Amino acid sequence: MSxxxxxxxxxxxxxxxxxxxxxxxxxxxxxxxxxxxxxLAYEATQDLKLIEHEIETPIQxxxxxxxxxxIGLVPIxxxxxGMVDPILNLIPAAEVWHLGLYRDEATARPVEYYSKLxxxxxxxxxxxxxxxxxxxGSAAAALEALHAWGVxxxxxxxxxxxxxxxxxxxxxxxxxxxxxxALDTCLNxxxxxxxxxGDAGDRIFNTTNEG
Ligand code: PRP
Numbered sequence: 784m785s786x787x788x789x790x791x792x793x794x795x796x797x798x799x800x801x802x803x804x805x806x807x808x809x810x811x812x813x814x815x816x817x818x819x820x821x822x823l824a825y826e827a828t829q830d831l832k833l834i835e836h837e838i839e840t841p842i843q844x845x846x847x848x849x850x851x852x853x854i855g856l857v858p859i860x861x862x863x864x865g866m867v868d869p870i871l872n873l874i875p876a877a878e879v880w881h882l883g884l885y886r887d888e889a890t891a892r893p894v895e896y897y898s899k900l901x902x903x904x905x906x907x908x909x910x911x912x913x914x915x916x917x918x919x920g921s922a923a924a925a926l927e928a929l930h931a932w933g934v935x936x937x938x939x940x941x942x943x944x945x946x947x948x949x950x951x952x953x954x955x956x957x958x959x960x961x962x963x964x965a966l967d968t969c970l971n972x973x974x975x976x977x978x979x980x981g982d983a984g985d986r987i988f989n990t991t992n993e994g
Contacts, residue, residue: 785953786960787944790826795819795964802942803980809989813865816914816942816987819964820866823940824873827910827962855880855906855934859913859925860897862984866912866940878906882928884921891974893921898928905933914983916944916961917976919951926956942983943967945976 801807802815834851837844854874858867860883871877883897909929916922922939929937937959939952944963947970952961967976975981985991 784957785949786957787949787953787966788826788960788962789966790823790962790964792822795822798822799942799965803978805981807986809986812986816865816983817869819942820869820912820940821873823942823962823964824866824870824910827938827940827960828874831908850874850876852907853878855909855929857882857909857911857925857929859884859911859921861885862915862982862987863911863913865914865983865987866942870910870912870940877910880906880909882925884924886917886921886974891918891920893924895924895928900928900932903933905929905935907934908936908938909934911937911939912941913939914942914987915976915980916941916948916952916963917970918945918974919948919955922948922952923955926952926959930956938962943976943980945970 798815798818832851833848835846835848838847854877856870856877856879858864858881881899884893884895887894911925926937939959939961941963943965945967949961967979969977971977
């Protein structure tokens, strides 16, 4: 069974609609990805572990809290890059570990071309970020690499997902929650999410190459 968490919020619905619109230009698309990444990360981190400690305000001593775990932010290149800076603003001490994967257009299978994961010292919690979860192949490959690194806890943060991708992640990584802003209907015969938003990487980096 999948552990799917869909953010149900008017701001998410509003910004997702602009994100999907084919007329939204790359400059606005990038800003929308950033806004949605913040809203998604806020929801996906609501149970982070805290350590209590004492601080002094200008008035008196009081108990405070700080994050108690090493958190890794793992963008799947390229499109995941669009979600990194806004989430780093929320979690400034997060470590960013890049993974390069692209989907072979003919087979829809993920091809790894870059991995920055070091040997040893895995983070406590990895947040994998990629705007799109389609067949789930890329996300599963990223999660595979993180588990091989020894990361005990992983979460996947995607702006939109197809049911096929959610099921694939649940089948291979049942302990990994999947946080999304929207669950779409299906994949088309080219493995694109329907209704979707096209190709997030191309729209973020203005490489649609049309016309
Ligand atoms: C897209 C997207 C995901 C992947 C999703 O990347 O950003 O990484 O496809 O598809 P999947 O769930 O079927 O694996 P793409 O391969 O287009 O690379 P890009 O980010 O460089 O554009």
